[in-house]
Amino acid sequence: MAGPLNLTFGVELEFVLLGKTKAEQYGQLEVWKAIHDCIVTDDQEPSRFSSYPVPLHDETTYVTPIQSFSKWQVAEEAALEVATRYNNNALCNSGYEAYPIELISRVFEYHTDHWQAEIASVLDALHSRFNQPSSEFRMLIDERCGFHVHVGNRTAGFPLQTVKNLLQLVTAHEHCFDELHSAGRISGKYETDCTIDGSRYCDPPSAGFIARAKSATGESSGYMESSLLAAWHRDSLRRSAERSSEPPAGIGSKTLVNTGDKTSGTVRRNERATTEPVTETGASKSAKEKELHDQKRSKLPTVWVQSIQRAPDFEKLHDLCGDSSSAYNISNLVPHNKQRFQRFAIPDSVEEYEILNSKKTVEFRQHQGSLRKREISAWIEVVCFLMEWAHWANSKRLAGILDPTLIMDASLTAVALLQKLEDPRRLPAWISSYYGTKWGANLIESESREAMASLEQSSPFYNIVDEATKRQQTLRSWKHIQGKVRAKMGRGGYGGHFKTVESRPEDGSWIEPMSYV
Numbered sequence: 001m002a003g004p005l006n007l008t009f010g011v012e013l014e015f016v017l018l019g020k021t022k023a024e025q026y027g028q029l030e031v032w033k034a035i036h037d038c039i040v041t042d043d044q045e046p047s048r049f050s051s052y053p054v055p056l057h058d059e060t061t062y063v064t065p066i067q068s069f070s071k072w073q074v075a076e077e078a079a080l081e082v083a084t085r086y087n088n089n090a091l092c093n094s095g096y097e098a099y100p101i102e103l104i105s106r107v108f109e110y111h112t113d114h115w116q117a118e119i120a121s122v123l124d125a126l127h128s129r130f131n132q133p134s135s136e137f138r139m140l141i142d143e144r145c146g147f148h149v150h151v152g153n154r155t156a157g158f159p160l161q162t163v164k165n166l167l168q169l170v171t172a173h174e175h176c177f178d179e180l181h182s183a184g185r186i187s188g189k190y191e192t193d194c195t196i197d198g199s200r201y202c203d204p205p206s207a208g209f210i211a212r213a214k215s216a217t218g219e220s221s222g223y224m225e226s227s228l229l230a231a232w233h234r235d236s237l238r239r240s241a242e243r244s245s246e247p248p249a250g251i252g253s254k255t256l257v258n259t260g261d262k263t264s265g266t267v268r269r270n271e272r273a274t275t276e277p278v279t280e281t282g283a284s285k286s287a288k289e290k291e292l293h294d295q296k297r298s299k300l301p302t303v304w305v306q307s308i309q310r311a312p313d314f315e316k317l318h319d320l321c322g323d324s325s326s327a328y329n330i331s332n333l334v335p336h337n338k339q340r341f342q343r344f345a346i347p348d349s350v351e352e353y354e355i356l357n358s359k360k361t362v363e364f365r366q367h368q369g370s371l372r373k374r375e376i377s378a379w380i381e382v383v384c385f386l387m388e389w390a391h392w393a394n395s396k397r398l399a400g401i402l403d404p405t406l407i408m409d410a411s412l413t414a415v416a417l418l419q420k421l422e423d424p425r426r427l428p429a430w431i432s433s434y435y436g437t438k439w440g441a442n443l444i445e446s447e448s449r450e451a452m453a454s455l456e457q458s459s460p461f462y463n464i465v466d467e468a469t470k471r472q473q474t475l476r477s478w479k480h481i482q483g484k485v486r487a488k489m490g491r492g493g494y495g496g497h498f499k500t501v502e503s504r505p506e507d508g509s510w511i512e513p514m515s516y517v
Helices: 026-036 078-091 115-130 160-172 174-178 205-217 223-244 282-297 301-310 314-321 335-341 350-357 373-392 395-401 414-421 430-437 441-453 462-475 478-490
Strands: 008-020 073-076 096-104 138-140 147-152 361-364
Touching: 008 026, 008 115, 008 373, 026 073, 026 096, 026 115, 078 096, 115 138, 115 373, 138 462, 147 373, 160 174, 160 205, 160 301, 160 314, 160 373, 160 395, 174 414, 174 478, 205 282, 205 301, 205 314, 301 314, 361 373, 373 414, 373 430, 414 430, 441 462
Parallel strands: none
Antiparallel strands: 008 096, 008 138, 008 147, 073 096, 147 361
16 A cells, blocks of 8 residues: 655746856846745635745855755756857857856645746746846746756655656657657757757656666667666666675675565565575576576567566666656665765754755756746656556556556657546646647747747847747647657667657658647
8 A cells, every 4th residue: 555645746847048258157046036025815716815025045145955846946956068169169259258057946745735826927037037038137948948847755755666667667668758849859868959968857767777788788779878878888887886785684684675575585685684685496486587687688668667566676767767857867776875965064953854865856857947837847847647547556557557558659748648547536626738739830930920929039048049049939739749759669779669650641640649830
């Protein structure tokens, strides 16, 4: 029986602020000023809503991890440094500069906080200050910017099986979830014509399995696969070294029997062993080794999900499903990561100690950068819905959604998949219609016109914003997204059984029942 679930979440919004060249962190300070006087209001239900100021950290106060989850925070996004260099070159030393910004929200209670109104109020404040014709600033989103959502269970973390269920779902139906994102977020790396081609930012679930399969079979690996394997190998070696530095298990020593299989003889930390280790026979050990060997060589999602289900703990699951650059990052749930915050402060309570040690969140990293209220709210609703489904799904429901026939159904759409998950919990009614029109040509063109309407051609930022807007318009078009998904299927990016899709019609008719403008 799954334990209680009290969903919490926080968002990280990455963008570039174009402004005059001044002191270091000038851009961060201007964003802080824009939010400082912001009052949260709710246009949908003004009579039932009590306004309040946005909780924001003081710009001059050093924020320790123990404090950082309670208020909004403005930071510099190091991952956007190359993006700002690219934009600075385009500004041609004109006295203006591109500042990389990461806006980090406070922790919200998903079911009880007025998070939609608060996020919308913050975004309205930013647009009012920076993206107006009279403003000397401009906010910019391009494919190098991300929008990340950390989902937690307050300070309790998630059960191992909950996270397994989530990872099995997104791995089995990766092509469906790719439909919910722009074309620039499907491959897991930046587009080839960007100045930072080859950089990893949201490795898809399939990436590690395919990289390991190629390595096991002696196939050549590309740059992304090689760097991914190298990063995961380094993490695995580091954790192995940590484990080997502990006192050896022995008579009277404190060890932890693997709770997934108490007769396996394997041990973990922090509990006392209650059974004698059982020695495997030569035949059973040989059979297990062959099974693991075959799994490593497999390019079938049906085998990948079995590997996920067999992971005995969070460390093994993390080794299997990626590092902090993964589209579904579970690094904050790995126990040994707790130690990294302890140097900052002395905890004053049990609750603060939990917050200090770890976020204990699943980070959803695939979404493209956004400053659109509707788009941000929709993705938050989806990821929280997925976590709830993963937590409460029983073995029968899991088996149904992981049925090989359904996994191999290349015509299954994202909206159709989400509808299959809606029992008994349901997404807000507007989500299906939103994702049905999100990539519509008319909507995208309208948003692009609106973005450029507030910027005069004489602005020093006009060419940069115009180029980025056109780029985003292309990446968000359904034709481009469909082409990326189809090409990824054709080269076996979702697993070997999708290699027969090249002949599908280009008009998107095979994507029904989703309707597109």
